[in-house]
Amino acid sequence: xxxxxxxxxxxxxxxxxxxxxxxxxxxxxxxxxxxxxxxxxxxxxxxxxxxxxxxxxxxxxxxxxxxxxxxxxxxxxxxxxxxxxxxxxxxxxxxxxxxxxxxxxxxxxxxxxxxxxxxxxxxxxxxxxxxxxxxxxxxxxxxxxxxxxxxxxxxxxxxxxxxxxxxxxxxxxxxxxxxxxxxxxxxxxxxxxxxxxxxxxxxxxxxxxxxxxxxxxxxxxxxxxxxxxxxxxxxxxxxxxxxxxxxxxxxxxxxxxxxxxxxxxxxxxxxxxxxxxxxxxxxxxxxxxxxxxxxxxxxxxxxxxxxxxxxxxxxxxxxxxxxxxxxxxxxxxxxxxxxxxxxxxxxxxxxxxxxxxxxxxxxxxxxxxxxxxxxxxxxxxxxxxxxxxxxxxxxxxxxxxxxxxxxxxxxxxxxxxxxxxxxxxxxxxxxxxxxxxxxx
Amino acid sequence: xxxxxxxxxxxxxxxxxxxxxxxxxxxxxxxxxxxxxxxxxxxxxxxxxxxxxxxxxxxxxxxxxxxxxxxxxxxxxxxxxxxxxxxxxxxxxxxxxxxxxxxxxxxxxxxxxxxxxxxxxxxxxxxxxxxxxxxxxxxxxxxxxxxxxxxxxxxxxxxxxxxxxxxxxxxxxxxxxxxxxxxxxxxxxxxxxxxxxxxxxxxxxxxxxxxxxxxxxxxxxxxxxxxxxxxxxxxxxxxxxxxxxxxxxxxxxxxxxxxxxxxxxxxxxxxxxxxxxxxxxxxxxxxxxxxxxxxxxxxxxxxxxxxxxxxxxxxxxxxxxxxxxxxxxxxxxxxxxxxxxxxxxxxxxxxxxxxxxxxxxxxxxxxxxxxxxxxxxxxxxxxxxxxxxxxxxxxxxxxxxxxxxxxxxxxxxxxxxxxxxxxxxxxxxxxxxxxxxxxx
Numbered sequence: 120x121x122x123x124x125x126x127x128x129x130x131x132x133x134x135x136x137x138x139x140x141x142x143x144x145x146x147x148x149x150x151x152x153x154x155x156x157x158x159x160x161x162x163x164x165x166x167x168x169x170x171x172x173x174x175x176x177x178x179x180x181x182x183x184x185x186x187x188x189x190x191x192x193x194x195x196x197x198x199x200x201x202x203x204x205x206x207x208x209x210x211x212x213x214x215x216x217x218x219x220x221x222x223x224x225x226x227x228x229x230x231x232x233x234x235x236x237x238x239x240x241x242x243x244x245x246x247x248x249x250x251x252x253x254x255x256x257x258x259x260x261x262x263x264x265x266x267x268x269x270x271x272x273x274x275x276x277x278x279x280x281x282x283x284x285x286x287x288x289x290x291x292x293x294x295x296x297x298x299x300x301x302x303x304x305x306x307x308x309x310x311x312x313x314x315x316x317x318x319x320x321x322x323x324x325x326x327x328x329x330x331x332x333x334x335x336x337x338x339x340x341x342x343x344x345x346x347x348x349x350x351x352x353x354x355x356x357x358x359x360x361x362x363x364x365x366x367x368x369x370x371x372x373x374x375x376x377x378x379x380x381x382x383x384x385x386x387x388x389x390x391x392x393x394x395x396x397x398x399x400x401x402x403x404x405x406x407x408x409x410x411x412x413x414x415x416x417x418x419x420x421x422x423x424x425x426x427x428x429x430x431x432x433x434x435x436x437x438x439x440x441x442x443x444x445x446x447x448x449x450x451x452x453x454x455x456x457x458x459x460x461x462x463x464x465x466x467x468x469x470x471x472x473x474x475x476x477x478x479x480x481x482x483x484x485x486x487x488x489x490x491x492x493x494x495x496x497x498x499x500x501x502x503x504x505x506x507x508x509x510x511x512x513x514x515x516x517x518x519x520x521x522x523x524x525x526x527x528x529x530x531x532x533x534x535x536x537x538x539x540x541x542x543x544x545x546x547x548x549x550x551x552x553x554x555x556x557x558x559x
Numbered sequence: 560x561x562x563x564x565x566x567x568x569x570x571x572x573x574x575x576x577x578x579x580x581x582x583x584x585x586x587x588x589x590x591x592x593x594x595x596x597x598x599x600x601x602x603x604x605x606x607x608x609x610x611x612x613x614x615x616x617x618x619x620x621x622x623x624x625x626x627x628x629x630x631x632x633x634x635x636x637x638x639x640x641x642x643x644x645x646x647x648x649x650x651x652x653x654x655x656x657x658x659x660x661x662x663x664x665x666x667x668x669x670x671x672x673x674x675x676x677x678x679x680x681x682x683x684x685x686x687x688x689x690x691x692x693x694x695x696x697x698x699x700x701x702x703x704x705x706x707x708x709x710x711x712x713x714x715x716x717x718x719x720x721x722x723x724x725x726x727x728x729x730x731x732x733x734x735x736x737x738x739x740x741x742x743x744x745x746x747x748x749x750x751x752x753x754x755x756x757x758x759x760x761x762x763x764x765x766x767x768x769x770x771x772x773x774x775x776x777x778x779x780x781x782x783x784x785x786x787x788x789x790x791x792x793x794x795x796x797x798x799x800x801x802x803x804x805x806x807x808x809x810x811x812x813x814x815x816x817x818x819x820x821x822x823x824x825x826x827x828x829x830x831x832x833x834x835x836x837x838x839x840x841x842x843x844x845x846x847x848x849x850x851x852x853x854x855x856x857x858x859x860x861x862x863x864x865x866x867x868x869x870x871x872x873x874x875x876x877x878x879x880x881x882x883x884x885x886x887x888x889x890x891x892x893x894x895x896x897x898x899x900x901x902x903x904x905x906x907x908x909x910x911x912x913x914x915x916x917x918x919x920x921x922x923x924x925x926x927x928x929x930x931x932x933x934x935x936x937x938x939x940x941x942x943x944x945x946x947x948x949x950x951x952x953x954x955x956x957x958x959x960x961x962x963x964x965x966x967x968x969x970x971x972x973x974x975x976x977x978x979x980x981x982x983x984x985x986x987x988x989x990x991x992x993x994x995x996x997x998x999x
Contacts, residue, residue: 146715146856149855150714150715150716150855150856153716153781154713156901156902157896157900159893159902255711261712261858263707263710266710266711267703267706270703270710270878270881271878272874272878273594273877273878273882274586274590274594274877274878274880276589341593341596399842402839402842414874415589415590416586416871416873416874417701417864417871417874418865418870418871419864419865420701420862420864421861421862421863421864422860423860423861423863424857425857425858425860431856431857431858433856434714434715434854435714437714438711438712438714438715440714441710441713442710442713445893445895448893449889449891449892449893451889453885453888455885456597456599459597460596461596461597462599
C-alpha cells in the first residue's frame with residue numbers, strides 16, 4: 120500500500136474549456152516535465168469536458184484523455200482525483216462543484232462569484248467529504264495572493280489590505296490619465312480591444328472587484344465577509360480633470376479595494392480613491408492587479424501581476440492542482456482550509472461612515488461670485504475644514520470644474536455636506552467626493 | 560491514534576535569540592491566538608536557547624518553556640518537534656541543524672550562507688531522517704518568495720528573475736540618488752544609523768545578495784546554483800553623477816540580482832545596473848527588497864517587502880513553522896522539497912560575457928581635445944556602436960565625468976574595450992561600465 124501511494128500519479132479533469140480552461144490545459148501539457156520534477160510524480164490530464172469539445176483541437180502531448188460534453192460523466196469518473204471547475208457563472212458551476220465533492224473529488228475553481236456567495240458552504244461540504252478545495256484563480260489571476268495569505272505570511276496579523284483587483288477599471292483609469300481621454304471614449308475602445316465586455320456593468324460599477332475583495336478580506340481576517348457588506352462605488356464619474364487636479368496634489372486615482380481591521384471589527388469598501396503618486400500601488404498601470412498588505416509584524420508587503428488572461432490564470436489553477444495533488448496522495452487527516460483559517464468567524468462589519476480621512480471634492484459649476492463662500496460655509500456647518508481650493512484654467516464658464524480638498528473628516532459629515540451642496544442652483548453636476556488614502 | 564493526531568499541538572524550540580529569534584518569539588506569543596485559529600491546533604514555544612538566556616526578559620504569555628544555554632539540550636529534547644536555527648554563521652549553526660535532524664526534529668532556518676553552501680546536503684540528510692526543512696527567512700525577510708516559487712506559481716516555467724536583495728545597498732543607492740551624496744558619506748551615515756555593519760564588505764561588495772540569489776535561482780530553475788557560479792560586482796564605485804546621467808536617459812541604478820534561463824543553461828549575476836525609471840523595480844526605495852519574476856505562462860509578477868528586521872523576518876520563520884507543523888502532525892510520506900523541485904539538477908552555468916545588452920560607460924577624464932574620438936575608435940575596434948554621448952556641466956576639467964551609451968553589444972567586447980580605454984593617459988579614473996537592463 121505504501122509503495123502504491125508513493126508511485127501513484129494524480130489525475131485531473133477539467134470542466135469548461137474557455138479562456139481559463141484552455142490556458143490551464145496548455146500549462147499542464149507544455150510544462151508537464153517541470154511540474155513532475157517539482158512534485159516528484161506526474162499530474163495527468165485524464166478528462167476534459169466542454170459543450171463544444173468536438174470542435175476543440177487539443178494540444179499535442181495531452182496524453183490519454185477522455186472527452187465528454189457531459190460534466191456529470193467527468194465528475195463521477197473513477198480515475199479522476201481532482202476536478203477543475205472552470206465553467207463560470209453560479210448555476211451549472213455550483214452543481215459541478217457539489218457533485219464532484221459528493222463523488223469524493225477534490226476541487227479547484229476559478230469562480231469568484233460562487234466562492235464569494237457560497238464558498239463557506241462548499242468548503243463545509245468538502246471537509247465533510249474529506250476532499251480538498253482551492254480557489255487561488257478566483258482573485259487576481261497571475262498573483263498567488265491566496266497562497267501568500269494562507270501560507271506565505273500566515274504568521275502575521277494583517278491589519279490593512281488594499282487592492283487593485285479589476286484590470287478593466289485599471290486599464291480605463293490609467294488611459295484616462297495618460298491621454299486625458301473621457302471615460303465613455305476609453306470604455307468604447309476597451310470594448311473594441313476586448314479589454315471590456317459588451318455589458319461592462321460588473322467591471323465599471325465595481326461588482327467584480329467586490330466579489331474578489333469579499334474573498335480576500337475573509338482570508339486576511341478570518342471573518343466571513345460577504346459582498347453585501349462592502350460599500351461599492353464605480354468609476355463612471357471619473358474624468359480627465361480629476362486626474363489633473365489629483366496630480367497637482369501629488370496623487371493619482373485608482374479603483375481601490377480596501378479592508379481594514381480594528382479591535383471592533385472590519386471596514387470594507389470598493390471605490391475610486393486618490394492615492395499618493397509615490398505609493399507603490401500608484402505604479403500599477405493598465406490591466407495589472409496588485410495587493411498591498413500591512414501586517415502588525417511583517418509591516419508592508421506588495422504583490423503584483425496580471426489580473427486575468429488564460430495562462431496567468433491557468434498558472435493559478437494548475438498551482439492549486441499541484442498543491443492538492445500532494446495532499447490527495449498523502450490522504451491528509453486534517454484538511455487545510457482554503458480560507459486560511461480553519462474556523463471563520465462571522466464578520467463584524469463597521470460602517471465606513473465613521474472613518475476620518477482627507478477628501479477631494481470636485482465640483483462643476485455655472486460660474487458666478489460667491490460660490491466658494493457658499494461651499495465653505497456648508498462645509499463649516501458639518502465642522503469640515505477646507506485644506507485647499509484648486510482651479511485650473513477652463514473655458515466653459517457654465518461647466519467649470521474645480522476642487523476643494525478638506526482635512527481629515529468623517530465620511531458621514533462629507534456625505535451630508537455634499538448632499539446639501541448638490542442642491543445649490545449653481546451646480547452643473549452632482550459633486551464628486553473621493554477619499555484621499557494617505558496611508559497606502 | 561487518529562484522535563491523538565488530531566488533538567496534538569506542535570512544540571517548537573528556538574536556538575538563538577538575537578534579532579530574528581526575538582522577533583519570532585514576539586510573534587509566536589503576541590499572535591498565538593490567530594496562529595491557532597489558522598492551524599486548527601496550537602503552536603507552542605517549548606524551549607529557548609541562547610548564550611545570554613539568563614539576561615533576556617521573555618515576553619508575557621510565552622507559557623511553559625524551558626530555557627538553556629546549551630543548544631544540544633534543546634535539539635535533543637523529546638518534547639520538541641521543530642527546531643528554529645537562528646544562530647547565524649556557518650559553524651555552530653551547521654552543527655545545530657545536523658544534530659536536530661539526527662534527532663528527528665524538523666528544522667526552520669534563516670541562514671542564507673549555510674543554505675547556499677550546504678543546503679542540498681542538509682535537505683538530503685533531512686529527507687533520509689524523514690523530517691522537514693524550510694528556510695523562507697533566508698532571503699528577503701518579509702517577502703514570502705520561497706512560498707511563491709515553491710507553491711504559489713509552481714505551475715509556471717520561470718524564465719527570468721530579477722531581485723533587489725540587499726537592503727543596505729538599496730538604502731545607500733537611493734540615498735546617493737535622493738541627496739546627490741557620495742558613497743562614502745552615505746555609508747558612514749548608514750553605519751551610524753545601524754543600517755550598515757561596521758565591516759560593510761558582505762553588503763556593499765554584493766556577497767550577501769549573492770548567497771540569496773544562489774538560493775532563489777536554485778528554487779526558480781531547479782538547478783543547484785552556487786555562489787561561485789555568480790558574477791558579482793559591488794556598489795562602491797557608484798557616484799551621484801551616475802544617477803544624474805542615468806536620469807537623463809530615463810533610468811535609475813540598483814544593485815540588481817539577475818537569473819535568466821535559456822535552453823542551454825542559466826546566467827546569474829549580482830551587479831549595479833541601469834533599470835528604466837518606469838520599471839516597477841525602480842519604485843523600490845530604501846531598505847526594501849523586491850523580486851520580479853517572468854514566467855513562460857504567468858508573465859510577470861512582482862513581490863515587495865521589508866528586506867530585514869526582527870519581526871518581518873520573524874513572520875517568515877513562524878510561517879515556515881506553521882507549514883511544517885501541519886506536515887509534522889500528518890506524518891507525511893513524501894516530504895516536500897524546500898527547493899521547489901523534488902530533484903535538483905546540477906546547474907548549467909553559461910558565461911554572462913556572451914549576453915548582448917546596451918551599456919552605460921562612465922568616464923572621468925583630464926579634459927583635452929580628441930578624447931571622444933579616441934574612445935569611439937576603441938569601441939569601433941570591438942564593433943560596438945555608440946548610441947549617445949552625454950556630458951553635464953562640470954567645473955573640474957582635470958576630473959571631468961561624462962557618459963557614452965552604446966547599443967546592444969556582448970559583454971566580452973565591452974570588457975575588452977573598457978580595458979583598453981582604461982590605459983589612455985587622459986583617464987583620471989578607471990572607466991565604469993554598467994549594463995542597461997531594458998527588459999525588467
